[in-house]
Amino acid sequence: MAPDAEIIEAVLRGDTERYGELVERYQLAAWKLAFSFVGNAHDAQELAQDGFVQAYRRLRQFRGASRFSTWLYRIIANECKDFFRAKSRRPGALSLSVDNAEEDSVPFELADPAGDPRDAIDAREVAVRITRAVGRLPMNQRAAFVLRHLNGLSVEEVAEVMGRRPGTVKAHLFRAAEALRGQIEPFLKTEVRR
């Protein structure tokens, strides 16, 4: 498997088709990142694809100071922020702030055919609560939470993607966790009691 830098160099020399290798390599992660922001498959696909096209257009500006994936995630995260800014002008259009979160509108896998049905109900309840809580977060806190917890990036990677210092990211994560606590604590208490 060719390193990213080698592919980028080839693309910049005019071998455009090799960009497809980068797309294949990161398309799933890019989709998941966009999906964790917007919560629906269609918008996630569009935003992730837009991110790849933007990255291609700006490829000459990529100097390799960070990994290509981090740079790509940053572009996609900004696409998602712009998407929310545009959507916020149309009330009720935010996928992650739905009040009557149906199973389709939570971004997590809930079905576990082998599991206890009571667990499935609990999982749905928790998924709805997490979805609501995240949907209500200010954009910086939401981005930090989504990147760190839903996409599993380290604090340093989140800081690179968000263009903030790690300390600032930790502060956003702290605030996000506090907001989430209010949403899921009552449910967790009943879970502990059982």
Place this chain on the structure above:
Amino acid sequence: MSSGDWQGWLQDWLKDWLKQHPLKTPPEGFERRFRDDVMARIRAEQAPVWRLRWSLEPRWALGLGGALAAVLAVAVIGRSPTLPVQEIEQETAVLFEAGEMAYLADLDLESELREADRLVLAEAAAASPSSSWTEFENDLELLQSMEEEPETPGAGGTDRVTDEELLEELRRVDEAEMANV
């Protein structure tokens, strides 16, 4: 449970919960379609620049349309006072027979008029305000395309943060947010 404990506990709890209930996966056939769609858009970027810009930027179409309209208007206005070639030729023939305008005898009037029209058209295009607007848009677009998506420098530090550091950072974030408000 203190805030610090809660943070660590929540992180572990979320990690476990997401193992059982991960983020949803993309629809079937996603990988092939996704790559094909992206590459199709990128190949379209390789198309001649004028075609790309025309499709991406309606202002270009409006600008070009405006310039053409201006050129046509100048051409029509410039030509309207003139007489059809045949009429001019008839009149000059009369004058020539009357002994006047003998110097017109060797003149190819039709080609001279065509040449004059060409000059009018060329001057009109050069003087059109739409053409300079188009150039400005071109420069603007170039500048926009050069706008960099900055790569952030590598960040130091670890996941661990002391209470003092966190309080200081929270204060700083709050101040920044207040300033933005």
